[in-house]
Amino acid sequence: MSAHGDPIPMMSRPCGPLRGEARVPGDKSISHRSLILGALCVGETRITGLLEGQDVLDTAKAMRAFGAEVTDHGDGEWSVHGVGVGGFAEPDQVIDCGNSGTGVRLIMGAMATSPIAATFTGDASLNGRPMGRVTDPLALFGTRAVGRQGGRLPMTLVGAADPVPVRYATPVPSAQVKSAVLLAGLNAPGQTVVIEREATRDHTERMLVGFGAEVTVEETEEGRVITLTGQPELQPQEIVVPCDPSSAAFPVCAALIVEGSDVVVPNIGLNPTRAGLFTTLRDMGADLTYENEREEGGEPVADLRARFSPDLKGIVVPADRAASMIDEYPVLSVVAAFAEGVTEMPGVKELRVKESDRIDAMAKGLRAAGVTVDEGEDWWSVTGLGHGRVPGGVTVESRLDHRIAMAFMVLGMASGKPMSVDDGSPIATSFPIFEPLMTSLGADIVKVKP
DSSP, X not given: OOTTSSOOOEEEEOOSOOEEEXXXXXXXXXXXXXXXXXXXXXXXXXXXXXXXXXXXHHHXXXXXXXXXXXXXXXTTEEEEEEEXXXXXXXXXXXXXXXXXXXXXXXXXXXXXXXXXXXXXXXXXXXXGSOOHHHHHHHHTTTOEEEEETTTEEEEEEEOOSSOOOOEEEOSSOOHHHHHHHHHHHTTSSSEEEEXXXXXXXXXXXXXXXXXXOOEEEEEOSSOEEXXXXXXXXXXXXXXXXXXXXXXXXXXXXXXXXXXXXXXXXXEEEOOTXXXXXXXXXXXXXXXXXXXXXXXXXXXXXXXXEEEOOTTOBXXXXXXXXXXXXXXXXXXXXXXXXXXXXXXXXXXXXXXXXXXXXXXXXXXXXXXXXXXXXXXXXXXXXXXXXXXXXOOBOOEEOOTTOXXXXXXXXXXXXXXXXXXXXXXXXXXXXXXXXXXXXXXXXXXXXXXXXX
């Protein structure tokens, strides 16, 4: 059952060509960070194009609980009157982050070096996910965490009253962990250093600089060394949020496998730490082109055009590309099912601890739909059947995971028989307009009675 109400079963039927313009919502990563950094400024930050999915709305609510004034002006226009670095007030209520691992981990970092306590919880999926990867480095600042067995939510954090700067090497590639440490470092004296052996999405570093923090990035033998000078006075900003490449993945991938399709996604963010999927799809032979390439707010953007690609080939996805497309592997596996040959995906153990075990969820669903999948702890492979040869015709479990639900809705658009998911309600956490947007392009997606 969905944490936000009763389950909403959904069905996707084979459809004709997908055509038109897919205006996907704003980037979720940038939306979260805009609200949090806006709350850490003194003055008003204005945000245009904010993603209004449940994950981001939960972060907005959390910033209000910590004392910031967050206002929704309608049509994606928001403002945040911040309280300044170190100015968070102690919240009166438990902070409910719903389904959002990004939200809870970044917020934990932002409050970890203030002398306050806060208790965090979430839905059944989030409360089952490990938080030690964030609370362990935050403890180096002097933060204390008390949660359920295995370092799980609900959890209370007691911020460090006298924080010390930290030097931390991330044990696994994780933009959430890196960002939490950097946000905690804002209210610590001296320099906080994060070292990542493998580059992850760099929105936090870019946005910190945009808000006036002193951040340097250096490539060394140790890896990518990010140094933040603590206790800056952040300056409020005007932010235009580009379209979310993780959400764009769904109409783009659908266009590649549905015969006759031609879809344009305008104003899509092409940050190199996020665009691994599109590079991979091109390597597979996808007809993808970038038009009107430009830069907005320090982020590269373009209009992305995707056309039906009947001759897709299976490839080995480089393991070092995983961090730049970790959320896109579920829908990539759907495209791989319609390619010729085997698509191998190594270095993806992070998928085991997302909203669900995404390797297991996709493997079981694809096998039920007639596709061969092999898997290990940190790899999986899909043996493609080629265009028009995926049988489909089954109902799969979404496991409270929005990306699993949307991936199987995409599969149903090109399979022999319709695909169904037991609960499509989690889609609202990241892509609330998924169903009407895909329907406007020509998809046949319907909610069905349980």
